[in-house]
Amino acid sequence: MTGATPPxxxxxxxxxxxxxxxGLLRRAAGFVYxxxxxxxxxxxxxxxxxxxxxxxxxxxxxxxxxxxxxPTAGSxxxxxxxxxxxxxxxxxxxxxxxxxxxxxxxxxxxxxxxAGAIVREPLEVHRVATGRAAEERTAELxxxxxxxxxxxxxxxxxxxxxxxxxxxxARALALNPRLIVGDEPVSALDVSIQAQVINLLMDLQRExxxxxxxxxxxxxxxxxxxxxxxxxxxxxxxxxxxxxxxxRDPRHPYTEALLSAxxxxxxxVKRTKRLLQGDVPSPVNPPxxxxxxxxxxxxxxxxxxxxxxxxDVGGGHLVSCHLQPGA
Amino acid sequence: xxxxxxxxxxxxxxxxxxxxxxxxxxxxxxxxLGAIGAVIMAVFVLSAVFADFITPWSPLTTNxxxxxxxxxxxxxFGSDYMGRDIYSRIVYGARISLAVGIGSTxxxxxxxxxxxxxxxxxxxxxxxxxxxxxxxxQALPLLVLxxxxxxxxxxxxxxxxxxxSIPLIPYVARVIRSNTLALRELAFVEAAHAIGMxxxxxxxxxxxxxxxxxxxxxxxxxxxxxxxxxxxxxxxxLGIPEPYPSWGRMLSASAAExxxxxxxxxxxxxIAISVVVFGTNLLGDALRDxxxxxxxx
Numbered sequence: 350m351t352g353a354t355p356p357x358x359x360x361x362x363x364x365x366x367x368x369x370x371x372g373l374l375r376r377a378a379g380f381v382y383x384x385x386x387x388x389x390x391x392x393x394x395x396x397x398x399x400x401x402x403x404x405x406x407x408x409x410x411x412x413x414x415x416x417x418x419x420p421t422a423g424s425x426x427x428x429x430x431x432x433x434x435x436x437x438x439x440x441x442x443x444x445x446x447x448x449x450x451x452x453x454x455x456x457x458x459x460x461x462x463x464a465g466a467i468v469r470e471p472l473e474v475h476r477v478a479t480g481r482a483a484e485e486r487t488a489e490l491x492x493x494x495x496x497x498x499x500x501x502x503x504x505x506x507x508x509x510x511x512x513x514x515x516x517x518x519a520r521a522l523a524l525n526p527r528l529i530v531g532d533e534p535v536s537a538l539d540v541s542i543q544a545q546v547i548n549l550l551m552d553l554q555r556e557x558x559x560x561x562x563x564x565x566x567x568x569x570x571x572x573x574x575x576x577x578x579x580x581x582x583x584x585x586x587x588x589x590x591x592x593x594x595x596x597r598d599p600r601h602p603y604t605e606a607l608l609s610a611x612x613x614x615x616x617x618v619k620r621t622k623r624l625l626q627g628d629v630p631s632p633v634n635p636p637x638x639x640x641x642x643x644x645x646x647x648x649x650x651x652x653x654x655x656x657x658x659x660x661d662v663g664g665g666h667l668v669s670c671h672l673q674p675g676a
Numbered sequence: 677x678x679x680x681x682x683x684x685x686x687x688x689x690x691x692x693x694x695x696x697x698x699x700x701x702x703x704x705x706x707x708x709l710g711a712i713g714a715v716i717m718a719v720f721v722l723s724a725v726f727a728d729f730i731t732p733w734s735p736l737t738t739n740x741x742x743x744x745x746x747x748x749x750x751x752x753f754g755s756d757y758m759g760r761d762i763y764s765r766i767v768y769g770a771r772i773s774l775a776v777g778i779g780s781t782x783x784x785x786x787x788x789x790x791x792x793x794x795x796x797x798x799x800x801x802x803x804x805x806x807x808x809x810x811x812x813x814q815a816l817p818l819l820v821l822x823x824x825x826x827x828x829x830x831x832x833x834x835x836x837x838x839x840x841s842i843p844l845i846p847y848v849a850r851v852i853r854s855n856t857l858a859l860r861e862l863a864f865v866e867a868a869h870a871i872g873m874x875x876x877x878x879x880x881x882x883x884x885x886x887x888x889x890x891x892x893x894x895x896x897x898x899x900x901x902x903x904x905x906x907x908x909x910x911x912x913x914l915g916i917p918e919p920y921p922s923w924g925r926m927l928s929a930s931a932a933e934x935x936x937x938x939x940x941x942x943x944x945x946x947i948a949i950s951v952v953v954f955g956t957n958l959l960g961d962a963l964r965d966x967x968x969x970x971x972x973x
Contacts, residue, residue, distance in 0.1 A: 412866075417869055417870060440872070441872040444870065444871065445872070448870060448871070449867065449870045451863040451866070451867060452863075453863055456862045456863045456864060457862075457863035457864050457866075457867055459882050459885075459886070461885040461888075462881075462885075470868075474871055474872060475871075517867075520871075524871075
């Protein structure tokens with residue numbers, strides 16, 4: 350998919366280590382290795398799905414990409430500029446290109462502002478439009494996300510969860526961004542509403558050539574919306590491929606386990622289930638060697654010693670596993 | 677929150693809000709206790725403003741012949757030991773109580789909000805320093821602190837307001853800080869950062885309005901307590917100087933000596949204080965509900 354057009358965003362070696370502070374002097378007693386060397390890129394009009402269990406660092410990637418948390422290391426190139434090196438003031442202009450839609454539709458909207466004021470605010474902050482022009486643009490945004498302009502005067506509590514998520518999307522669209530980061534934007538919604546919101550996101554993508562970094566733990570949703578998928582485990586990407594390849598031919602034992610956990614609506618289908626034992630190890634003290642070796646059904650002796658790196662197993666399909674022969 | 681949005685809300689709620697009167701009636705029905713509070717406060721404020729026109733006597737003129745005259749006749753509430761008309765003194769006293777109550781609450785809330793917001797939003801060493809200062813202020817009881825302040829500044833109306841407002845600051849700052857800490861972590865604040873809003877705008881537009889509810893409850897409770905503190909200060913000779921009428925001093929100066937022989941000296945200022953404190957609390961509760969969009973929907 351990454352072909353002719355340069356990527357909208359290119360992330361390389363992204364790390365975010367949160368210090369654990371202890372004692373009177375609040376010295377760093379250790380680190381949570383939330384994101385530990387993640388690289389990916391998203392092309393124009395493309396959706397990259399980022400999946401993984403809770404606690405694997407997906408949301409931290411989203412926040413680090415928008416510099417809502419300061420990355421510890423790595424680079425994030427937007428239009429050829431490394432935004433990790435920009436000052437807060439310089440960053441402001443780049444914020445117009447990337448926006449976010451949050452998971453919880455209830456805490457992501459200020460309860461004391463009207464829906465119209467919430468969507469209008471980015472326009473005012475960046476002085477894109479004021480007065481009547483801002484009002485008209487807000488009405489236009491409301492209609493784009495399937496709300497009525499008359500609902501601009503209502504407060505967030507008067508909307509349903511799905512409608513609130515539409516307001517969130519309208520707010521993210523206000524500045525005409527090129528990239529929208531969705532941090533589990535549908536996982537708090539009912540299944541029927543999820544489909545509506547996903548279809549809205551896909552329609553908007555077609556219309557505006559938007560790029561999405563779509564974070565989720567629901568593989569069915571990711572399969573529906575994504576062009577490419579990255580699987581994260583304990584702060585690292587373990588498999589990275591285009592959607593069809595990944596879902597048809599998963600190579601990493603973790604991806605296989607995730608896929609075999611997805612229910613299939615056909616009771617006659619016989620599947621080899623690969624269930625994982627135990628929990629995700631703590632990112633404070635990640636396992637030696639391959640971070641997955643504690644739960645891997647195929648574990649071998651050298652997995653515990655040497656950490657594998659992402660290698661191409663053919664056609665841009667990247668896998669981080671010693672048991673996969675390189676291409 | 678502009679008037680336009682407010683009216684659409686009301687119309688949807690089925691209210692006929694074409695005139696100001698109808699709107700008032702709608703609110704009175706919706707919040708009957710609040711309406712009572714509003715009426716009490718209106719009477720209180722109006723008597724303070726129009727004191728000159730509704731009192732037949734000067735609050736300061738003494739008359740030995742009328743010393744401790746019981747209620748009735750020309751002196752509706754009786755007169756005190758110097759023969760001053762109690763009704764007039766209570767009406768004029770509303771001015772002082774209003775000035776002290778609103779003045780010190782507003783001043784205390786203002787500084788408390790600024791400190792609490794800075795402390796909670798910025799965190800780090802700013803938070804550490806402000807919180808230790810607030811610990812020091814809070815270590816002393818409200819009255820003792822007001823007493824020290826008043827004694828240091830000397831008795832006058834401005835100094836009374838100032839010395840009652842300062843002990844209020846730590847209470848407001850603590851409430852605002854804890855609210856700010858909780859709000860700072862919510863996704864809408866993160867969204868504001870993602871949009872590229874300045875820290876100042878986030879604090880003022882997104883955090884402050886969400887701390888209004890506890891502030892109103894605290895403010896109205898403090899309005900009553902400020903009036904009572906002024907009473908205590910005046911009783912100790914550190915509040916409003918004689919001969920200006922202060923409800924607190926009228927109540928406390930005469931309580932010990934005349935409560936048996938001339939109870940009207942104590943009863944009327946006591947009623948005035950109780951009713952006003954009651955009124956502020958009723959109004960405060962209703963205001964908190966009205967200002968919260970979630971309560972209106």
